[in-house]
Amino acid sequence: MSDVRYEPVIGLEIHVQLSTRTKMFCACPLSFGEPPNTRTCPVCLGLPGTLPVANAEAIHHGLMIGLALGSQLAARSIFHRKNYFYPDLPKGYQISQYDEPLCSGGRLGEVRIHRVHLEEDAAKLTHVGASGRIHGSDASIVDFNRGGTPLAEIVTEPDLRSPEQASEWLRLLRTTLRRLGVSDVNMEEGSLRCDANISIRPTGSDELGTKTELKNMNSFRFIERGIRAEIARQEQLLRAGEPVVQETLHFDPRTEAITSLRSKEEAHDYRYFPEPDLPPVTITEAMLERARAGLPELPLEREQRLASELGLNAESARLLSWRSELGDYFEAALAAGGGVESQPLANWLGELTTRAGGEDPAATGVEPAQLAALAALVSSGAVTQGAARQVLDRMVAAGGGDPAAIVEAEGLGAVGGADELAPIVRAALEANPDVAEKLRDGDMKPIGVIIGHVMRETRGRADGKEVTAIVRAELGLGG
Amino acid sequence: MTAILDLTAAQAAAAIERGDLDPGELFGIYRERAAADELGAWTWVADAAPVAFDVGAPLRGVPLAVKDLFCTEGVPSQAGSRILEGYRPPYTATCVERLQTAGATLLGKTNQDEFAMGSSNENSGFGPVLNPWDRSRVPGGSSGGSAAAVAAGSAPWALGTDTGGSIRQPAALCGIVGLKPTYGTVSRFGMIAFACSLDQAGPLTRDVTDAALLYRHMAGADARDATAVGHPDEIGLPSAERLDGVRLGVPVELAGGEGIEPGVLAAFERSLALARELGATVEEVSLPTADRALSAYYVIAPAECSSNLARFDGVRYGLRVEADDLLTMYTETRHDGFGDEVKRRILIGTYALSSGYYDAYYGRAQRVRTLIARELAAVFERVDAIVTPTSPGVAFELGSKSADPLAMYLNDFFTVPMSLAGVPAISIPCGLADGLPVGLQVAGAAFSENRLLDIAYALEQGLGFDGSPARGGATP
Numbered sequence: 014m015s016d017v018r019y020e021p022v023i024g025l026e027i028h029v030q031l032s033t034r035t036k037m038f039c040a041c042p043l044s045f046g047e048p049p050n051t052r053t054c055p056v057c058l059g060l061p062g063t064l065p066v067a068n069a070e071a072i073h074h075g076l077m078i079g080l081a082l083g084s085q086l087a088a089r090s091i092f093h094r095k096n097y098f099y100p101d102l103p104k105g106y107q108i109s110q111y112d113e114p115l116c117s118g119g120r121l122g123e124v125r126i127h128r129v130h131l132e133e134d135a136a137k138l139t140h141v142g143a144s145g146r147i148h149g150s151d152a153s154i155v156d157f158n159r160g161g162t163p164l165a166e167i168v169t170e171p172d173l174r175s176p177e178q179a180s181e182w183l184r185l186l187r188t189t190l191r192r193l194g195v196s197d198v199n200m201e202e203g204s205l206r207c208d209a210n211i212s213i214r215p216t217g218s219d220e221l222g223t224k225t226e227l228k229n230m231n232s233f234r235f236i237e238r239g240i241r242a243e244i245a246r247q248e249q250l251l252r253a254g255e256p257v258v259q260e261t262l263h264f265d266p267r268t269e270a271i272t273s274l275r276s277k278e279e280a281h282d283y284r285y286f287p288e289p290d291l292p293p294v295t296i297t298e299a300m301l302e303r304a305r306a307g308l309p310e311l312p313l314e315r316e317q318r319l320a321s322e323l324g325l326n327a328e329s330a331r332l333l334s335w336r337s338e339l340g341d342y343f344e345a346a347l348a349a350g351g352g353v354e355s356q357p358l359a360n361w362l363g364e365l366t367t368r369a370g371g372e373d374p375a376a377t378g379v380e381p382a383q384l385a386a387l388a389a390l391v392s393s394g395a396v397t398q399g400a401a402r403q404v405l406d407r408m409v410a411a412g413g414g415d416p417a418a419i420v421e422a423e424g425l426g427a428v429g430g431a432d433e434l435a436p437i438v439r440a441a442l443e444a445n446p447d448v449a450e451k452l453r454d455g456d457m458k459p460i461g462v463i464i465g466h467v468m469r470e471t472r473g474r475a476d477g478k479e480v481t482a483i484v485r486a487e488l489g490l491g492g
Numbered sequence: 493m494t495a496i497l498d499l500t501a502a503q504a505a506a507a508i509e510r511g512d513l514d515p516g517e518l519f520g521i522y523r524e525r526a527a528a529d530e531l532g533a534w535t536w537v538a539d540a541a542p543v544a545f546d547v548g549a550p551l552r553g554v555p556l557a558v559k560d561l562f563c564t565e566g567v568p569s570q571a572g573s574r575i576l577e578g579y580r581p582p583y584t585a586t587c588v589e590r591l592q593t594a595g596a597t598l599l600g601k602t603n604q605d606e607f608a609m610g611s612s613n614e615n616s617g618f619g620p621v622l623n624p625w626d627r628s629r630v631p632g633g634s635s636g637g638s639a640a641a642v643a644a645g646s647a648p649w650a651l652g653t654d655t656g657g658s659i660r661q662p663a664a665l666c667g668i669v670g671l672k673p674t675y676g677t678v679s680r681f682g683m684i685a686f687a688c689s690l691d692q693a694g695p696l697t698r699d700v701t702d703a704a705l706l707y708r709h710m711a712g713a714d715a716r717d718a719t720a721v722g723h724p725d726e727i728g729l730p731s732a733e734r735l736d737g738v739r740l741g742v743p744v745e746l747a748g749g750e751g752i753e754p755g756v757l758a759a760f761e762r763s764l765a766l767a768r769e770l771g772a773t774v775e776e777v778s779l780p781t782a783d784r785a786l787s788a789y790y791v792i793a794p795a796e797c798s799s800n801l802a803r804f805d806g807v808r809y810g811l812r813v814e815a816d817d818l819l820t821m822y823t824e825t826r827h828d829g830f831g832d833e834v835k836r837r838i839l840i841g842t843y844a845l846s847s848g849y850y851d852a853y854y855g856r857a858q859r860v861r862t863l864i865a866r867e868l869a870a871v872f873e874r875v876d877a878i879v880t881p882t883s884p885g886v887a888f889e890l891g892s893k894s895a896d897p898l899a900m901y902l903n904d905f906f907t908v909p910m911s912l913a914g915v916p917a918i919s920i921p922c923g924l925a926d927g928l929p930v931g932l933q934v935a936g937a938a939f940s941e942n943r944l945l946d947i948a949y950a951l952e953q954g955l956g957f958d959g960s961p962a963r964g965g966a967t968p
Contacts, residue, residue: 056716059808061571061685062569062585062681062684066715066716067718096799103803104803105802105805106799153818284846289719292719
C-alpha cells in the first residue's frame, strides 16, 4: 500500500468584499481602517426593531461577477437567514443566499464555478490572551465596522489538482475581479479571503476522498503552503491506515501548524428560511443591461487578444493578462508609439519587472513611453541589447529618464560600420594570432574570443553579427 | 375635566385648533391619569409635558400612548420583556416619528405581552394588565396595555401592533376600536419584531374616526423598510351613514356558532340585523381552509420569532447574566430574560425550521398561508367585507387560560386568517354580553381600509356603543 500515489482534489471558497459605497443592508459607509465601531448604525449593530434594505449596487456587482464567470443568473434576488450564535453576528443570523444563489455554474479558465452568492460580512473579533482564539481567551473584542460589508462568496467545483495551480488560478480570479472593479481584492486587508476544501485520492481514482476545509490563509504564499501542508497531513493519515475526518481546520502561517477549528458535535443546523424582511427582487432586463455595459475586457479575453492580434508568445500573453498592472503598462507603452514591436517590448517589460523585484514596474518610475523608446532604440540598431540593459539600469536607478539622452551622455550608442569597427577587429585578430589562424582555416568555433575582445573594447556597443561579418571580410572568407 | 375626557382624539384636536382647548392642559389631564393608573397598563409615563406642542400640525399635540415594543429614542422600549429591562434605544420607530411629525405628543409606553406573544397580556415581564370593565379579567393581548389605557381614559388613543389579532382582540375585550391595516402600509422599522411577515402597526382608539385619523398619519412607504409600500389612497375620515349596496359575507363555517359564547353570538347577530337595516346584504361565504389558519400561524410566527429573538444574547444590550464562558452567559441570560411563552415559541419555531423538518412544518404552513390568501381574495371578489365576531368570547378571568396554551391560542381563531393573508381588518365594539364588551370584526381586501372604515363607521353610528363606564371605572 505504501507505494500508492495520491492526487489532491481542491476546491476553493472565496469571500470577496464588494467595493460598494455603503454596507449590504444599511447606509453606513464601508470601513477602511477607521477607529473601531465608528462605522456603525442601529441596523448593522442588529439593534432591536431594525430592518435590512438590500444594497442595489451590491446586486449589480454580483451580476457583473456572474456575467464575467459565465454563470446562469437568477431570475430574482432572494435572501435567506442563516441562523447561528456568535459574538460577531449581532442579529444571531447572517443574511445570505441559500437555494437560489444570484449566480449558478460558470467557468474561469480550467476551473468550473459552482455558485456565487451575496451575503453580509460578520464583525471583526479580536481575542485577547495567549490562545488568540475564542476558546481560552481572556476577553474578545468586537469591531462592528466590518459587520454588514457586502460579500460575494464564490465557490468553485473541485477542479484544482495542486497547491501551485490553486494559487495561480486564484491570481486569475483576483485579476478578473479587479478588472471588474467590484472589489479591492486585497488579501492582506481581508477584502479577498480564501478557504480551501481539500481531499486526496489514489491517482487515477474517480471517487472523492473525505474533504477538510482549511481556513485563514491570508496570502497567496500561505495558500500554497497551507494546502501543501494539509495534503501532506492527509497523506500521512492514509498511509498510516487512519481515516481523514471531515472537519474545519485552521492554518497557522507562522508555525504552519494545522489545528481543528470546530469539532463534529458542534455541527451547525443553520435553520435557513427566506428572509421575511426582504421581499425578493426581480432581476430586470435593465439591471442585466447595465451589468453587461459595465463589463471591461477580462484577463482571459485579453490573453487571447495579445496572442492573436499582437502576436505575443503564449507566456507573455498570459503574464501580461493575468497581471493587470503588467498588461496595462505594456499597452500604455505600445500606445506611446515609436513603432516598437510587441514581443521585444514585452521582453523589455520583463526586464523592467525583474528590476522592480517582480512587483509593479510602474513603481520604478520608468514611464511606459520611456521603455518603448528604449525598445525602439534596440530595434533600430542604434543600441545593442547589452548596452540597452545598461541604459535600463541607469533609468531605474534614476527613477526614469530619456533612454536616448542616457545613450548620448554615457556614449552607449552602437558602434557600427566598417569604418569604426574594422580597426578594432584588426587589433583583436592581431592580439589573438592563433585564433585568427583557425578562423582562416574555416574553423569558426573560436570567433567568440574575437567578438568578446571587440565587446570589451566597445563596452558592449557593437553588434555581434556585424563583428562576425567584418572578421570574415578581414580574413577574406567571403559572405 | 370630565368634558375634556369625553372628547375623542379627533374632537380634542379640533378643539385645540379652534383655540378652545389648551394642549398643555389636555396633556396634563392624561399624564396625571396615566401616572395614577392602577391597571398595569403603562410601563413608562412622560415626566412632564413637552416644552412646546406642535398645534400647527394636523394632530395638534394630542397625546399618544405607544406600545412598549415601538423603539422611542431615549425612552424605555422593552417589548414587555425582562431581557430588555431598562433598554433605551438610540432611535425612534418610523411610525412613531411620522405621528410626532404630524403633531402627536408621546404620553408614555404601554404594557404588552412579552414580544407581543399572547392574547391576555398575562405574559408581560412587567406584570399583567387588568381590564377596566372588570379588574378580575384580562384586557386581551398582546396590545393589552394600549387597549386598557384607551378604554380607561388614561390615553386618548394608542399605537398597537397586530400579528395574529394583537390589536383587534384586546380592542374587542376592552370595548374600543382597533384597526389592523394591510400588511406593508405602515413601516415596521423600529418595531421590535415578533414575526416579521405578520407584524403590522395600527391604531387603538375610542371610535372609528380616530382610527382613520391616526392611521392616515401612520401609513406610508419607508426607505428603511423594504416591505413598507405605503397606501395607494389618501385615508379619508369616514362619513357613511347607510350601507346601501354593501355586500357583507359571513363565513359559513361560523353558522353553527360552535365555540362562540352565546352572548357574543347574540351581539354579533344583532349587528348583522343592523347592517341589513342600514341597507347591506348579508350572505354566506366559504373559507374551507380557514380552520387550518391557526395551525399554520403557530408554525410561521414561532419560526420567525425563533430567529428574531436570537439577537437577545446578553452581548450588546439589555440583560446579561455574567458567567465564566460565552455559552453559559448566552444560556443563563436567555433563561432568566425570557418568559415561558416566549421560550415555548422559540422552541417550537426552532424545531419547525430544523433540518429535516422544514418542509413538513414551515414549508407546509407557508402553503396553507398561500391557500388562505387565495381563498380570501376570491371571497373579496364577491363581497365587500367579511364580518365575524372578533373573539369567540368576552374578556376572561385572569389566570383562567394560562395553564392551557391551546385554549389561549383559540382566541385568535377569527383574527389569524386575515393576518396570514395580510388583509386589513377592524374591530369595533358591538354591544355587551354579561356587562362585558363584544367586538365585531370587519375584514376586507388588501388596501380597502377606506371602505372598511366607512362600513365600520356606519355600524358604529347605528350601534351607539357607550364606552364611558370603563373610563369612570378607572377613577373610582
